[in-house]
Amino acid sequence: MDYEAVIGLETHVQLKTRSKMWCGCANEFGAPPNTNVCPVCLGLPGVLPVANEEALRLTVLTGMLLNCDIPRHAKFDRKNYFYPDVPKNYQITQYDKPSTQSGHVDFEFEGKIVRVHITRAHLEEDVGKNFHFESNSGVDFNRAGVPLMEIVSEPDITSADMAYTYLNALKDILIFGGVSACDMEKGMVRCDVNVSVRPKGQQELGAKIEIKNMNTFSGVRRAVDHEIPRQIDVLKAGGKLTQETRRWDDTAGITEVMRTKEYAHDYRYFPEPDLMPFEPSDDWIADVRKRVVELPLARKQRFMTMYNLPAPDADTFVNDRPLADYFEKAVRSASNAKAVANWVINNLRAKLTESGTSLESVKIQPPQIQELITLVDSGKISTKIAQDVFTEMFENGQSPASIVEQKGLAQVSDTGAIEQFCDEVIAANPKSAADFKAGKAAALNFLKGQVMKASKGKANPNLVGEILERKLKLA
Ligand SMILES: [Zn+2]
Numbered sequence: 381m382d383y384e385a386v387i388g389l390e391t392h393v394q395l396k397t398r399s400k401m402w403c404g405c406a407n408e409f410g411a412p413p414n415t416n417v418c419p420v421c422l423g424l425p426g427v428l429p430v431a432n433e434e435a436l437r438l439t440v441l442t443g444m445l446l447n448c449d450i451p452r453h454a455k456f457d458r459k460n461y462f463y464p465d466v467p468k469n470y471q472i473t474q475y476d477k478p479s480t481q482s483g484h485v486d487f488e489f490e491g492k493i494v495r496v497h498i499t500r501a502h503l504e505e506d507v508g509k510n511f512h513f514e515s516n517s518g519v520d521f522n523r524a525g526v527p528l529m530e531i532v533s534e535p536d537i538t539s540a541d542m543a544y545t546y547l548n549a550l551k552d553i554l555i556f557g558g559v560s561a562c563d564m565e566k567g568m569v570r571c572d573v574n575v576s577v578r579p580k581g582q583q584e585l586g587a588k589i590e591i592k593n594m595n596t597f598s599g600v601r602r603a604v605d606h607e608i609p610r611q612i613d614v615l616k617a618g619g620k621l622t623q624e625t626r627r628w629d630d631t632a633g634i635t636e637v638m639r640t641k642e643y644a645h646d647y648r649y650f651p652e653p654d655l656m657p658f659e660p661s662d663d664w665i666a667d668v669r670k671r672v673v674e675l676p677l678a679r680k681q682r683f684m685t686m687y688n689l690p691a692p693d694a695d696t697f698v699n700d701r702p703l704a705d706y707f708e709k710a711v712r713s714a715s716n717a718k719a720v721a722n723w724v725i726n727n728l729r730a731k732l733t734e735s736g737t738s739l740e741s742v743k744i745q746p747p748q749i750q751e752l753i754t755l756v757d758s759g760k761i762s763t764k765i766a767q768d769v770f771t772e773m774f775e776n777g778q779s780p781a782s783i784v785e786q787k788g789l790a791q792v793s794d795t796g797a798i799e800q801f802c803d804e805v806i807a808a809n810p811k812s813a814a815d816f817k818a819g820k821a822a823a824l825n826f827l828k829g830q831v832m833k834a835s836k837g838k839a840n841p842n843l844v845g846e847i848l849e850r851k852l853k854l855a
Contacts, residue, residue: 382580383615385608387543387573388535389600391550393560394506394568395438395527401505402429402472402525409566413520421525423468428654431456435527436479436658438559439503440668442529443480445557445675446498453659454479456503456652461645464519465508473530475649478502479658485533486677487549489542493677496546497534504528529559535574535585540604543573547597552676570595575604576621577611586611587621591628591635603628607635679704687717696725702739703729709746719753723770731774743777752780764837765789792839795847798831801839802847805830816852824848 397407403420420427443450457475483498508524510517531550537543551562551569562569571594576586591607594600607626614621626635674682676698683694683704697704703724711720728749732739752769755761761769761784772783784790792798805827806813815823824845831844 381616383577383612384580385538385604386535386576386578386585387537387539387604389531389533389537389543389546389574390572391531391533391547392506392570392572393529393531393554393562395435395529396558396560397432397434397438397527399432400525401432401435401503401527405525407526408522409563409568411522413518414522416522417524421467422521429472429652431655431658432527435503436660437668437671438527439479439501439529440660440665441557441671442501442531442554442559443483444669444672445553445559446480446483446485446501446531448480448483448498448501450480450660450665451477453477453657455657456655457649458652459504459647459649461647463507464517465510465521465524467508467521467524471505471507472652472655473504474502477657485546485549485553487545488677489545494542496536499532499534501529501531504530535576540601540608543604544597544601547571547600549676551597556673556676558671558673564596567595571600573600573604573607575607575611577608577615588623589621590625592625592638594628599628599630602630602633603635606633610635687711687721689718689721693718693721693725697721700729706739706742706746710749713747714750714753716753716757719757720749723749723753727767727770728774731771735774743775744773745777748773748779755780755784759791759840759842760784761789761791762837762841765791789838792835795843798835798839798843798847799851801831801834802844802851805834806848806851813852824852827852 394407399405400407400416400421403418405416405418405421408416420429440450442448454474455477456472458470459473459475460470462469478500479502481498481500483501484495485498486493486495488494506523506526506528508519508521510519533546537546547569554560555562560568573591573594574588575591576588578584578586589607589611591603594603611621623641625638625640627638628635680691680694680698683689683697684691689697697707706728707721707724710724711717714720728742728744731737732742752766752773755769756763756766765784766780769780769783769789772778772787773780809827809830812823812826816827827848828841828844831848832839832841835844
């Protein structure tokens with residue numbers, strides 16, 4: 381029997397805000413333990429939470445970026461559980477009335493555009509962090525109360541690679557939208573992975589097995605790659621899978637049971653009595669909508685259709701936003717976008733890396749790229765000379781025309797001058813001339829190279845070819 385995997389992801393993302401979710405403490409990574417804390421985020425008695433409006437905006441913005449509905453009535457709930465890193469003994473989250481729901485993400489996977497539906501993206505708060513030392517443990521509450529968004533996908537994912545690609549697409553969207561820095565090293569993105577398998581064709585889902593607290597995307601891919609065959613093996617051997625939570629041991633490369641359904645948490649959710657429901661006005665939503673940006677996939681597709689660029693060039697521009705902005709300025713007046721893209725990607729980017737210059741301080745004005753291309757296209761300079769002109773432009777920001785003028789780099793298209801170079805080269809290389817006449821076509825290239833050399837690269841190579849051939853055939 382054939383089996384198929386059904387995978388859903390719950391992705392937790394720290395939001396890019398200055399302060400925490402319910403208090404004014406800084407939302408910053410790396411401060412000394414328990415320095416960004418106050419009575420509110422430590423859960424001391426008698427304090428009240430005040431919602432961070434920017435976190436609400438970023439959550440609704442995420443909903444817009446993920447094509448979600450934005451309900452006009454959302455609320456917060458208490459999720460009760462007792463754990464040392466949860467100072468209030470409950471977490472404030474959104475249970476049955478989230479801020480966004482029913483969306484989707486489209487992304488490229490194995491050469492096709494695939495869609496994963498989004499159940500919801502809701503707002504909650506992060507917890508502190510436990511540290512275990514040799515003989516005691518400690519808790520750092522700096523992270524407690526940091527705004528955290530949970531993005532829940534539908535179980536539309538069918539493989540480890542697809543899960544990995546989805547997570548990267550989601551991360552790119554959140555970075556593009558300015559929602560989160562998504563710094564994995566700083567634990568800003570973590571996910572829980574639900575994996576089940578079922579016989580192919582069966583509608584009913586298999587037992588839901590959750591792998592908790594994954595903090596790298598490559599870890600997710602490895603864990604899912606391990607988990608799918610493990611579950612299939614259990615079923616094939618006649619065993620039964622039951623709902624359980626597992627943890628991923630990255631070193632051993634296996635998942636292990638954390639708790640079974642019997643020990644599942646009962647969170648006793650109830651509406652948060654200290655916070656009003658969240659009912660955004662039309663104006664408030666319109667303001668958030670102004671922050672919606674063009675997403676990576678849309679940008680890629682636009683670069684491919686609008687400028688006729690091949691996919692690798694479009695990808696380069698999607699991944700390097702400043703370079704893409706520069707290209708778009710350079711291409712404005714251009715007739716050949718691909719030529720502009722080549723100069724920007726192959727030459728400009730290489731020079732930036734080589735010299736350690738940032739794009740903001742680059743001296744070449746975007747329209748000058750087009751001027752350079754025009755000089756080549758019109759035959760004024762050769763492509764080889766254009767490289768030297770570009771280097772000059774990069775160094776001093778001068779216009780390509782004035783560099784060509786000052787340095788006398790204009791291509792020699794004066795047939796009289798070229799004829800003279802050709803005569804000299806033929807006279808100096810009788811053997812090659814004879815070879816060509818005897819039918820060795822390659823000899824012409826050698827002679828052409830000699831003429832280009834004699835002209836210091838300035839002769840128009842097409843003219844050189846024509847004149848040489850004519851002269852040799854006559855001789
Ligand atoms: Zn605080």
